Amino acid sequence: MTTIRDVAERAGVSVTTASYALNGIGSIGDATRKRVLEAAEALNYHPNAFARHLKKRKTHTIGVFISRFGGAFYEEILEGIHSIILETDYELLVCPESRSTRRMLLHRQVDGAIVFDSKISDDDVLKLASGHFPIVVLDRSLQSDFILPLLLDNAQGVREAFAHLYGQGCRKIAFVTGAMDSFDNTERMATFLAEAEGRNLHVPVYPGNFTEVSGYAAAMSILQSGDLPDAVFCANDQMAMGFLRAMKEHGLHAPADIAIVGFDDIPLSRYLQPSISTIGTSRFEWGATAARQLIDFLDTESPFQPHRIPTRFLPRESSTLRRESPSAAG
Amino acid sequence: MTTIRDVAERAGVSVTTASYALNGIGSIGDATRKRVLEAAEALNYHPNAFARHLKKRKTHTIGVFISRFGGAFYEEILEGIHSIILETDYELLVCPESRSTRRMLLHRQVDGAIVFDSKISDDDVLKLASGHFPIVVLDRSLQSDFILPLLLDNAQGVREAFAHLYGQGCRKIAFVTGAMDSFDNTERMATFLAEAEGRNLHVPVYPGNFTEVSGYAAAMSILQSGDLPDAVFCANDQMAMGFLRAMKEHGLHAPADIAIVGFDDIPLSRYLQPSISTIGTSRFEWGATAARQLIDFLDTESPFQPHRIPTRFLPRESSTLRRESPSAAG
DNA sequence: TCAGTGAAGTGAAACGTTTCACTTTTAACT
DNA sequence: AGTTAAAAGTGAAACGTTTCACTTCACTGA
Numbered sequence: 002m003t004t005i006r007d008v009a010e011r012a013g014v015s016v017t018t019a020s021y022a023l024n025g026i027g028s029i030g031d032a033t034r035k036r037v038l039e040a041a042e043a044l045n046y047h048p049n050a051f052a053r054h055l056k057k058r059k060t061h062t063i064g065v066f067i068s069r070f071g072g073a074f075y076e077e078i079l080e081g082i083h084s085i086i087l088e089t090d091y092e093l094l095v096c097p098e099s100r101s102t103r104r105m106l107l108h109r110q111v112d113g114a115i116v117f118d119s120k121i122s123d124d125d126v127l128k129l130a131s132g133h134f135p136i137v138v139l140d141r142s143l144q145s146d147f148i149l150p151l152l153l154d155n156a157q158g159v160r161e162a163f164a165h166l167y168g169q170g171c172r173k174i175a176f177v178t179g180a181m182d183s184f185d186n187t188e189r190m191a192t193f194l195a196e197a198e199g200r201n202l203h204v205p206v207y208p209g210n211f212t213e214v215s216g217y218a219a220a221m222s223i224l225q226s227g228d229l230p231d232a233v234f235c236a237n238d239q240m241a242m243g244f245l246r247a248m249k250e251h252g253l254h255a256p257a258d259i260a261i262v263g264f265d266d267i268p269l270s271r272y273l274q275p276s277i278s279t280i281g282t283s284r285f286e287w288g289a290t291a292a293r294q295l296i297d298f299l300d301t302e303s304p305f306q307p308h309r310i311p312t313r314f315l316p317r318e319s320s321t322l323r324r325e326s327p328s329a330a331g
Numbered sequence: 332m333t334t335i336r337d338v339a340e341r342a343g344v345s346v347t348t349a350s351y352a353l354n355g356i357g358s359i360g361d362a363t364r365k366r367v368l369e370a371a372e373a374l375n376y377h378p379n380a381f382a383r384h385l386k387k388r389k390t391h392t393i394g395v396f397i398s399r400f401g402g403a404f405y406e407e408i409l410e411g412i413h414s415i416i417l418e419t420d421y422e423l424l425v426c427p428e429s430r431s432t433r434r435m436l437l438h439r440q441v442d443g444a445i446v447f448d449s450k451i452s453d454d455d456v457l458k459l460a461s462g463h464f465p466i467v468v469l470d471r472s473l474q475s476d477f478i479l480p481l482l483l484d485n486a487q488g489v490r491e492a493f494a495h496l497y498g499q500g501c502r503k504i505a506f507v508t509g510a511m512d513s514f515d516n517t518e519r520m521a522t523f524l525a526e527a528e529g530r531n532l533h534v535p536v537y538p539g540n541f542t543e544v545s546g547y548a549a550a551m552s553i554l555q556s557g558d559l560p561d562a563v564f565c566a567n568d569q570m571a572m573g574f575l576r577a578m579k580e581h582g583l584h585a586p587a588d589i590a591i592v593g594f595d596d597i598p599l600s601r602y603l604q605p606s607i608s609t610i611g612t613s614r615f616e617w618g619a620t621a622a623r624q625l626i627d628f629l630d631t632e633s634p635f636q637p638h639r640i641p642t643r644f645l646p647r648e649s650s651t652l653r654r655e656s657p658s659a660a661g
Numbered sequence: 662t663c664a665g666t667g668a669a670g671t672g673a674a675a676c677g678t679t680t681c682a683c684t685t686t687t688a689a690c691t
Numbered sequence: 692a693g694t695t696a697a698a699a700g701t702g703a704a705a706c707g708t709t710t711c712a713c714t715t716c717a718c719t720g721a
Contacts, residue, residue, distance in 0.1 A: 002463070004677055015701045020679060027680090028698055045458050050440045052677030055381040055706045061431070070409035073598075079400040083427050095425040097413050101391070110380045110440075128375050133332070268403075272602035334707055345671045350709060357710090358668055382707030385676045 003044040011040040023048070054110075062092040063295055064111035068118040069097055072239075073267040074284070075117070078139070081288025082115065089296055108134070113295045115139065115288075119182060135298045135305070137291045141184045149298075149305035151291050155188040155264075158280030158312035162234065162262050163196040165278075165314060169322045171232040171260060176204050177219040177244065179211040179236035186211075186236050189264060193234055205230070209240045216243025224251050229259060232320065238263035238270045241277050245319065260320040275318035282312045333374040341370040353378070384440075392422040393625055394441035398448040399427050402569075403597040404614070405447070408469070411618025412445065419626055438464070443625045445469065445618075449512060465628045465635070467621045471514045479628075479635035481621050485518040485594075488610030488642035492564065492592050493526040495608075495644060499652045501562035501590060506534050507549040507574065509541040509566035516541070516566050519594060523564055535560070539570045546573025554581050559589060562650065568593035568600045571607050575649065590650040605648035612642045 009019035014033060021027030022037035029037075040046075054060050065082060067075050079095065086093045094111055098120055108129055116126060117139040130136045130147040137149045166174060176193055179186035190206070197204045207222065209215035216235055223230070224247060235241040241263030245255055255261045255275055263270060266281025287310050297303050339349035344363060351357030352367035359367075370376075384390050395412060397405050409425060416423040424441055428450055438459055446456060447469040460466045460477040467479045496504060506523055509516035520536070527534045537552065539545035546565055553560070554577060565571040571593030575585055585591045585605055593600060596611025617640050627633050 002677095005679095006677080016678085017680080017701055017703095018699085021700085024679085028700085030699060033699080047438045047459075049385070049677050050438065051381045051385040052706090053679075055379070055385055055677085055708085056679045058706085069413060070406050073406075076400050076403075076406055079427075083399060086427075086429055088430075090431050092429045092431060093427055095427075097409075097416075097423055097425075099416055099422045100418075101420050101422060108377045108380065129377075268599070269602065272599065335709095336707080346708085347671055347673095347710080348669085351670085354709085358670080360669060363669080379707050382676090383709075385678085385707080386709045388676085 003046045005046070005048065007044055008037060008040045008046050011044060012037045060092075060110065060112055061090060062094055062111045063113050063115065063292070063299075065093065065095045065115045066118050066121060067095065067097055068120055073269065074265065077284035078117065078288035078291075081285040081290075082292040083288075084285070085289050085292035085296065091296060113137075113299050115291050115295060119180075132302075135295060137295050137305075139287070139291060146304065149291075149294055149307060151287065151294070151307075152309055153185060153282055153287075154309035154312050155185055156192040157309075158264070158282075158314050159189050159192040159234075160196060161314035162278070162280055163193060165316060166232045166234070166260060166262065166320065167196075167200060169260070169320075172202060173230040174202065174204055174232045174234060175207060175223060175230040177207045177209045177216060177233060177235040177240050179209060179240070181208070183211070189236050209236065211237050211239060213239045213243040213246075216240025217247045218243070220244040220247030224248070224253075232256075232260040232262070234262045236264055238265045238267045238277055238279050241279070241319070242269070242273065245273070245275075245277070255319040256322050260322065262314075262320045266315060271317070278317040278320035279315050280312050281315050282310050286310070333376045335376070335378065337374055338367060338370045338376050341374060342367045390422075390440065390442055391420060392424055392441045393443050393445065393622070393629075395423065395425045395445045396448050396451060397425065397427055398450055403599065404595065407614035408447070408618035408621075411615040411620075412622040413618075414615070415619050415622035415626065421626060443467075443629050445621050445625060449510075462632075465625060467625050467635075469617070469621060476634065479621075479624055479637060481617065481624070481637075482639055483515060483612055483617075484639035484642050485515055486522040487639075488594070488612075488644050489519050489522040489564075490526060491644035492608070492610055493523060495646060496562045496564070496590060496592065496650065497526075497530060499562075499590070499650075502532060503560040504532065504534055504562045504564060505537060505553060505560040507537045507539045507546060507563060507565040507570050509539060509570070511538075513541070519566050539566065541567050541569060543569045543573040543576075546570025547577045548573070550574040550577030554578070554583075562586075562590040562592070564592045566594055568595045568597045568607055568609050571609070571649070572599070572603065575603070575605070575607070585649040586652050590652065592644075592650045596645060601647070608647040608650035609645050610642050611645050612640050616640070 005019050006016055009016045012019060014037060018029060018033065019037050022029045022034040023041060083093060098118060113135045115137045119140055123141060123143060126136055126138060126143060126148065127145060130145055132147055135147045137151055139151055142150045142152065176190060178190055194204055207219040209219050216239060233244060235244055241261050244261055248255060248259065253259065261277065263277050263279040266279045270277040270279050294305060298305060335349050336346055339346045342349060344367060348359060348363065349367050352359045352364040353371060413423060428448060443465045445467045449470055453471060453473060456466055456468060456473060457475060460475055462477055465477045467481055469481055472480045472482060506520060508520055524534055537549040539549050546569060563574060565574055571591050574591055578585060578589065583589065591607065593607050593609040596609045600607040600609050624635060628635060
């Protein structure tokens with residue numbers, strides 16, 4: 002572990018001079034600077050990040066906190082964030098859930114954070130956020146000058162989807178929920194039920210948890226009841242996939258027997274057979290917006306600009322009963 | 332920014348006592364400990380990670396360095412790594428390419444690293460690695476006691492693929508390369524050419540760079556030459572996708588006109604039409620193995636166990652001319 | 662009563678940087 | 692030669708922890 006002290010010694014200068022030379026600041030003679038740089042090179046010196054960050058109060062790094070990497074969901078958001086990072090001089094650190102006390106531990110190891118992990122409590126986020134530590138949250142609604150909730154406009158897409166099903170004559174529509182502690186699920190369900198209520202429709206609700214398996218299970222309990230709906234809205238695509246799998250096993254077809262709509266537009270949804278009607282957004286833009294706003298805040302202290310990320314319904318095979326017009330493709 | 336000094340003051344104890352109490356070590360009376368904990372809670376105190384890590388020489392964190400998040404490739408590796416992390420008390424930090432001096436900056440911010448980013452030079456990896464900083468590399472071959480190269484067994488899969496094509500009677504086989512500075516590409520190409528040579532076949536080589544577009548371009552130059560091969564091996568699936576797109580645009584079909592084989596088994600390859608024959612591995616296991624070995628090294632100093640990650644050929648529609656036996660499915 | 666013991670608590674050095682405030686050297690003018 | 696200013700370089704404090712070595716104190720048992 003060579004330190005700046007070793008470098009200074011070898012170059013025959015003081016630690017101060019070595020520091021200035023290495024950072025290219027202060028007034029240091031060319032010859033001296035060169036000698037220091039050579040010493041550093043020769044000793045394979047790398048500054049200790051902790052000592053440096055302890056002294057300077059900034060790390061020029063933003064942290065992204067997610068629960069996991071899979072799920073075909075985070076990837077595009079991370080790419081969006083990364084695309085903005087590449088335009089700046091910031092670093093990016095992505096931290097998934099871990100057993101130890103990540104939340105506390107990583108605090109102040111980054112200058113700001115983007116949070117997309119329901120395992121992190123609202124309370125922790127509220128406590129951590131400050132003018133020195135702004136946070137963008139992608140999965141919840143929180144009120145603070147230093148927190149920017151950047152949420153999907155769930156209502157918009159759900160309304161479009163409902164209109165599509167209703168417009169096709171579906172009147173017996175069931176809803177399969179996601180995890181009940183999810184903000185998005187709550188909003189999707191509330192919107193859907195409100196739309197139905199507006200048309201005097203009763204919507205049976207089946208509990209799920211966003212997993213493929215829970216969609217399958219919901220389908221099983223519906224199919225076994227014998228009383229089939231003509232359409233089912235699943236709170237995400239994974240569950241729609243599970244639902245479709247169960248239908249196939251029972252010799253039923255979407256949309257002929259039951260029209261299916263999901264949410265998220267995961268990459269697979271387009272390629273399955275039938276392709277899954279779903280509600281999508283540009284996740285890349287979502288991530289990019291989050292990163293942009295966070296960095297703007299850090300650089301210029303400009304206050305956060307709350308807004309919703311637009312979503313839109315993408316009709317595909319799993320719910321389209323008859324093609325209205327030949328040119329109307331999703 | 333409340334510090335441990337503030338906590339100590341509020342609790343009416345020394346900084347030392349506060350530190351011991353907060354860390355649950357030393358001999359501190361129950362009443363005192365409680366007072367310290369309450370003070371910390373009241374002040375919303377979080378230890379400064381930099382000061383802590385500067386003093387203790389360990390961070391209990393491993394870093395993963397990748398070039399980007401997309402490409403349908405890293406996701407599963409990251410999930411594999413994460414799965415191991417969850418079993419331990421380590422933290423995980425994932426760091427994609429950035430404009431600033433990430434390599435130096437992150438050094439010592441983690442206890443060990445997993446590298447999968449060709450933009451990081453061999454030289455840097457060699458210099459950084461040491462008994463205090465072990466590195467697992469997933470994309471290159473390097474010799475050091477403190478570096479573990481965990482590479483795909485490219486040869487195995489390529490040989491199987493070649494045998495498959497040759498066994499079907501293909502004799503005029505072209506190769507589309509990946510990026511020339513890629514270790515994997517080099518190995519895939521070398522194996523393929525060696526296999527061909529062994530059967531006295533000449534293989535025309537078309538340059539690509541692993542992108543879908545470069546596969547498309549390679550196809551265009553082959554198709555325009557008018558002299559069609561009966562099979563093409565692409566060094567990865569993205570290029571195979573591009574190749575197939577070009578074929579479709581020319582009214583050609585795989586495998587009837589040209590049999591196509593890719594490499595990587597990206598999720599999409601299974602769902603496209605035709606589905607793409609490819610060479611796959613368990614990327615989840617790959618990541619898990621990397622994490623396991625790194626953590627073993629850190630915990631027990633047990634030396635690295637070099638080995639290759641097995642790959643296997645997955646015959647699908649794009650290359651299977653006739654089904655040999657009804658039961659032989661991939 | 663007192664040495665001995667263990668529990669409870671503390672002072673201060675150390676980790677490796679950066680940077681403020683300062684001194685020394687050099688060069689440029691009269 | 693003497694003055695001044697700028698350039699080059701340095702000492703030491705600070706960042707916020709942890710932890711070694713130490714003190715204080717109350718209690719035990721003889």
